[in-house]
Amino acid sequence: MIKWHDLAFYRGDKLILDSVSGQLAKGELVLLSGINGSGKTTLLNLIGGALLPSSGTLTLNGKELQEIRIQDQAKIRSIAPQNRTFNMGFKVRELLNLQPANRKALSTDEIIEELGVVEILDSSILELSLGQQQKVSLAITLIQEADFYLLDEPFSAQDATSVRRILRLLQEVAKTKGLMVVSHNTDHLDANFDREIKLS
Amino acid sequence: MKRSYLYLFSFVLLVILFILSLQIGVIHLQTPLIKLIGKNSGVDATTVWQIRFPRAMGALLVGAALGVAGAIAQGIFRNPLAEPALIGLTSGATLGTIAVISTGVAEFGSRTNVESAILFAALSAFLIYFLAPQKGFGFLITGIAISATLTAIAGVMISISSKPGVQAISFWNFGSLALLNSQIIKVIAPFIEVGFILALFVSRKLDIYSLGDNSARFMGINPKAVRVWAIIALAFLIGPSVSAVGAIAFVGLLVPHIVRLLIGPSHRKMVGLSAMIGADLLLLADLLVRTIFQPHEIPLGLITSLIGAPVLILLLRTKNAMWVSHD
Numbered sequence: 001m002i003k004w005h006d007l008a009f010y011r012g013d014k015l016i017l018d019s020v021s022g023q024l025a026k027g028e029l030v031l032l033s034g035i036n037g038s039g040k041t042t043l044l045n046l047i048g049g050a051l052l053p054s055s056g057t058l059t060l061n062g063k064e065l066q067e068i069r070i071q072d073q074a075k076i077r078s079i080a081p082q083n084r085t086f087n088m089g090f091k092v093r094e095l096l097n098l099q100p101a102n103r104k105a106l107s108t109d110e111i112i113e114e115l116g117v118v119e120i121l122d123s124s125i126l127e128l129s130l131g132q133q134q135k136v137s138l139a140i141t142l143i144q145e146a147d148f149y150l151l152d153e154p155f156s157a158q159d160a161t162s163v164r165r166i167l168r169l170l171q172e173v174a175k176t177k178g179l180m181v182v183s184h185n186t187d188h189l190d191a192n193f194d195r196e197i198k199l200s
Numbered sequence: 201m202k203r204s205y206l207y208l209f210s211f212v213l214l215v216i217l218f219i220l221s222l223q224i225g226v227i228h229l230q231t232p233l234i235k236l237i238g239k240n241s242g243v244d245a246t247t248v249w250q251i252r253f254p255r256a257m258g259a260l261l262v263g264a265a266l267g268v269a270g271a272i273a274q275g276i277f278r279n280p281l282a283e284p285a286l287i288g289l290t291s292g293a294t295l296g297t298i299a300v301i302s303t304g305v306a307e308f309g310s311r312t313n314v315e316s317a318i319l320f321a322a323l324s325a326f327l328i329y330f331l332a333p334q335k336g337f338g339f340l341i342t343g344i345a346i347s348a349t350l351t352a353i354a355g356v357m358i359s360i361s362s363k364p365g366v367q368a369i370s371f372w373n374f375g376s377l378a379l380l381n382s383q384i385i386k387v388i389a390p391f392i393e394v395g396f397i398l399a400l401f402v403s404r405k406l407d408i409y410s411l412g413d414n415s416a417r418f419m420g421i422n423p424k425a426v427r428v429w430a431i432i433a434l435a436f437l438i439g440p441s442v443s444a445v446g447a448i449a450f451v452g453l454l455v456p457h458i459v460r461l462l463i464g465p466s467h468r469k470m471v472g473l474s475a476m477i478g479a480d481l482l483l484l485a486d487l488l489v490r491t492i493f494q495p496h497e498i499p500l501g502l503i504t505s506l507i508g509a510p511v512l513i514l515l516l517r518t519k520n521a522m523w524v525s526h527d
Contacts, residue, residue, distance in 0.1 A: 020478060050414045074420025085412035088465035098408050099419060140411075146420060 001025050002047060002178070004150055007056035009042055018044045019056065022197050023050050024148055029174035031190060032182045034199030041082060043199070046056045048079045056124060061147070062087070081143035082182075084133075084150040088125040092117060092136050099144050106173060111142050114169040116162070132155040147177040155183060167192050203463055203473070210476040214260070217483040222248050222255035224487065224497050250382070258380040259482040261453060262441040264488035265392045267478020268399045269437040270452030270461065271470045275406040276430040278300065283453035284438045287343040288324040291350040293435075293442035296320025298354040302361035309384035314391055316441030323433045324350055324399030336421060364461050375448035388440035395436030399471055402430045449501045450508030452482055457515050 004016045009017040017039035024030055034040050045051040045134060046058060049065060058065045060076045068076070096112065111119050115135045120128060134157045141149060151170075155163045170179055170193070180197075183189060190196055223233050231244045252316035266284070272288075273282045284290050296317040299305075324346060325419040332342035405426050409416045414421040441448075455478045461469050485503045492498075 045414065048414065048418045050417050070417065070422045073422040074418065079418040081412065081414050081418065083412075084415050085278065085410070089460075090407070090408055090410075090465055094407075094464070094466055131394075141418075 001060075003057075003059045004043070005057045007043070007046060007058060008054050009039070009046060009051060009177075010054045017046070017199075021198060024178045027145060027174065027176065028178055029192070030178075030180045031193040031196040032180050032199065033184065033190075033196055036184060038199040040184070040199055041152055044079055044081075044152050044182060046083055047077065047150060049073055074144065074146070076146055077148040078144040078146040079146070079149075080129050080138055080151045080154060082156075084137045084140075085185055086125045086133055089126050091121070092123055092125055093121045093129075094127060095136060095169045096121075096143060098140070099200065100149060106142070106169075108143050111139055111146045111169070114165060114172075115139050116165065129157075131159070131162065134158065134163070135166075138171050142169075142173065146177070148180070150180045150182075152182045153184070154181060155185075155189075163189075172199060203469065206462055206473060207476065209492065210473065214476060214483070215478050216344060217480060217487065218256050218260065221259065221483055221487055222252045223254060225490055226490075230332060233403055235496065254382040254385050256381075256443060256483065256485065257385050258377050259486045260479045260509050261385070261389060261392055262377075262445050262448070263468070263479040263482025264475035265395060265437040265441045265478070266448065266451040267455035267459075267474035267476075268396060268471055269434050270454075270478075271456040271467060271474040272399050272402060272430055272434060273404070273452065274436075275403070275410060275467045276427055276457050278410060279340065280457070281340060283450075284434055285347065285447060285449070285452065288328045288342060288346045289321045289434050289438040290326025290442055290447045291347040291354070293317040293439045294319040294447060295324070295350045295354045295357075296359050296439065297443045302357045304363055308379070308385060309381070311387050313445045314387055314440045317443035318391065318435045320350075321439040321442070324437035329427070330430065347497065353419050372499030373506075374379050375446040376497075377445050378497065384444050388444050391436055391440040392426075395433055395440075396471075396475070398429065398436060400431035401469040402426060403471045404435050406430075410465075410467075422506055445500070448482070448504055450504045450512070451478055451485075454508045454512050455481060456513075457512060461515060461518065 004023070005021045006019045007017060007021070008015070008019050016072060020039070032040055038059060042051065043106060046053050047065075049070065057133065060073065063105070065073070096108065114196070117135055117139050120132060125133060126135070134154065138151065138154050142150065154166060158166065170181065181193070211262070219233065223229065225247065227247050229244045229248070230311050231426050233248065236245050236248050240249060249441070252512070257513065269284045272282050273287060274280055276282070277287065296319060297313055300313055300316045301308055328339070328346050331346070332339040372419050408419050408421050409423055409426050416423045416426070434517045455474050456470065457474045458477055463469055463473060484499055489498050
């Protein structure tokens with residue numbers, strides 16, 4: 001379980017995230033929504049340890065985040081950032097092999113098949129479209145073995161067919177894992193999720 | 201091309217260049233090289249084993265160190281321009297060397313000289329790291345400014361030093377292997393080897409690190425720790441090199457670009473081949489330096505710049521250049 005309580009974050013003296021509380025449990029697919037600037041990405045960065053909370057508590061599987069070593073945090077939660085820096089010509093295959101894959105929920109083959117990444121395994125990441133790069137980024141995150149998956153705007157560069165396929169994959173993963181998807185444009189998506197957390 | 205073939209090719213090239221370095225020079229050997237093995241008396245044997253052999257070993261070691269350092273530096277700053285000289289390591293090592301020699305604290309080529317170079321190289325890189333604004337080109341620009349300052353301080357120390365012969369150190373601006381002897385090689389080799397081991401260790405994290413600080417952290421790697429270890433590795437590679445042969449331009453910048461075009465950008469794979477190609481390049485450059493204007497010897501850094509700069513431009517214009525700007 002990932003749990004956050006009264007979590008607040010200031011950048012300088014600007015309040016970015018105002019005492020939010022919530023949780024993510026295994027077996028659920030949660031939508032994290034809110035307007036631009038409501039702190040969705042900040043919350044993910046806090047859970048990822050990239051930012052330190054100004055106040056409040058944050059626990060992964062019952063343990064304070066700061067007390068867990070960085071490499072162990074990565075075994076509990078895996079996060080797809082909104083923008084990954086792809087500035088070197090890695091082959092997609094190399095990027096997917098950066099982490100030792102050891103999954104029980106879904107195999108690496110199933111993930112790359114479902115995401116439609118199979119055809120581009122031997123392409124350089126730099127030659128791909130934004131939408132394809134986003135799929136690779138998502139694959140990197142899902143291949144990382146963890147209990148919880150947090151995805152920041154995974155649909156922003158996807159067409160309608162791809163969105164449906166990705167959602168189907170996420171629902172499959174959510175049978176055993178906990179998933180939280182950040183999206184600011186949720187008009188027709190919310191029916192696919194178990195519940196919604198709204199930030200304002 | 202397959203990686204194993206590339207290794208084989210660059211190794212064979214290394215052996216050929218090494219033998220040529222022993223064979224060719226101002227003094228023409230009367231005895232065939234093979235008959236000199238095991239001998240240490242006579243003009244030919246002395247020329248080969250006391251003068252040419254340490255020099256070739258130096259070219260090999262320093263070339264390998266510069267190649268690896270370039271690969272690590274570009275990876276750690278996620279910037280194709282980041283060569284050790286641009287991020288303060290070279291000027292720091294130069295100052296560390298000049299400081300102990302011009303004040304008479306240590307002799308050129310001594311252990312203290314090398315340790316001082318490593319320490320100053322690391323300190324200047326950390327200074328830049330802490331002073332630089334965390335955005336855009338802040339790091340590189342701060343690096344250039346600090347490097348200029350340190351080089352100027354070293355220049356002042358040379359000018360006012362009362363030690364005879366210190367002024368000759370200014371040849372270091374272009375680098376030269378002329379002062380190498382087997383004693384200096386023995387002193388710098390273990391330090392550079394430590395640098396290689398640290399570089400191998402750091403390189404295993406650099407591929408994930410390349411995806412961005414947040415991304416690396418989410419994948420279980422502490423980007424700050426990677427940077428600190430990388431700077432220490434770089435100091436061990438660059439400090440001893442600069443203390444022995446001065447600042448050699450372009451090798452650290454050029455080698456990783458060649459290697460990336462050959463085998464792709466994976467840092468884990470790049471380290472070994474960067475060492476080989478760096479050694480090849482410096483052996484070749486030193487051979488040219490000693491032979492093309494015989495009996496004159498031209499500064500090594502001039503040749504590496506004359507060859508390195510145009511090659512770099514050509515490489516960057518190829519279709520497969522492995523960097524895109526993303527600002």
